[in-house]
Amino acid sequence: MTYENILNQRIQNVKPSGIRKFFDILEEMTDAISLGIGEPDFVTPWHIRDAGIYSLERGHTKYTSNAGMLQLRREIAAYLNRRFDLQYDYASQILVTVGGSEAIDLALRVLVDPGDEVIVPVPSFVCYGPLAEMSGGVPRYLTLKAENEFRLTPDELRAAITPKTKVLVLPFPSNPTGGTMDRKDLEGIAEVLRGTDIMVLSDEIYAELTYGRRHVSLANLTDMYERTVVVNGFSKSHAMTGWRMGYVCAPQPIVAAMTKLHQFGIMSAPTTSQYAAVEAMRNGDRDIEHMREEYDRRRRYLVENLNRIGLHCFEPKGAFYVFPDIRATGLSSESFCERFLLEEKVAVIPGSAFGPGGEGFVRACYAASMKDIAEAVARMDNFLTNLRRKQGKEVLS
């Protein structure tokens, strides 16, 4: 059979991520240090794991309602109100999903008609463009600038809007840059959007990992609530990646449409995970603070030391990534990462993997032990010194 003729054309047109070969090398190495994976290094706090286990002991093994357990949605509504001043009705405006990723997929599928344009600021996490394409949409990549610390500016947004623009993806705090948008930055964006019908997919999965300030959601701003779809989840805030627990909040008609899709494609999010999530919402705020404090220490250490060894890096105020500028080395970000991995056995991710605009940068994740981070810095220092020596020779010869 010629599967090229059989497989859906749209799916075939989507390029797979090229980063896999990199991980293949890494998996073979024994004493490698990985600052590559964007995942908390913490295990889910015990009381949350225990709640999941207890639910199994009690025999809670059936489907829940499509939108998620009522008590979980109630807790999510209370949490969003408590932490971010967001008001959502638990009964009609919250949908519990299989990770934030499903929420992003659903949001794009219910909003995008074929030919609609989706503005995707890059560098950013890799899923938005492909998911927009699979809904028949056309991703319009908007390249954020290092000198703005990878914020989205009103002028950049204005220039990217066309009559076909349907959705703006707002991925802050950002993976991979660690950049954030403050209230005043968001005010500028809101000003551009006011009076248009453009919807915003606000991916706030890293909201709790905001340092020295409080995360502000676009939905908090005047006139923005009715156009904003807020995606969040438990993976990053509560170190629950493997539980696959996310949620999405939006005006009622949008949630109703997403629930329809979710109902046919997923039925309901995993029951055990939902019970664990209830516990996370009820008694997990201290865990969040604890982990954030721990990440913050590593963040400050890594930023200070990368700059010290000559790898310029702006201070990221969110997520758990630093995004140093490697242009001074003269290497492309991919060859930088490949050589760094092969010569020093440390994995960081080429910025080019996160779309145009990422070239010239690499992403290092500091959700790793302080020991590993310190060792990685020492190896980076070594790598850069060797590189300079080699390049010096090349210049001389």
Place this chain on the structure above:
Amino acid sequence: MEKLLELLEQDCTMPVEQLAAALGEPPEAVRAALKQYEKDRVILGYQAVIDWDQIRRETVTALIEVNVTPQSIDGFDRIAERIYQYDEVESMYLMSGSFDLTVIVSGRTLREVAQFVASRLAPIQGVTGTATHFILKKYKEKHLVFRPQDPEEKEFIFV
């Protein structure tokens, strides 16, 4: 710098430069604070937590409940001192409840520990009774779990 103490309690092998960066303080300030804490005996020492079972060295640890008659002037402190001065005593606490002191003693063999209790501890003036409990297995100490690492297959996902 209470945060400094918390960091050291987690891992006292962290170099000053790392501590400084993590705290957002200059290294000199951290060095000075360390010196002061050591001088004031806020920091008593720096020790490793070791799983001796893994290297098959025989050790026995016992938790001994001790009842004493407190003395009029120094209360429990005087008699406590008489007990904790022995090198065999690893830790010791004054307790509320049905007995007065918890004494943690370790030795190479069961006999060695029993000997200590019978010939050193029990005869001390003011000690009115002891109950010795031998520790069979250590699960956790100082937030660290005594368990060999579970072998885990490395799997990477792009996130």
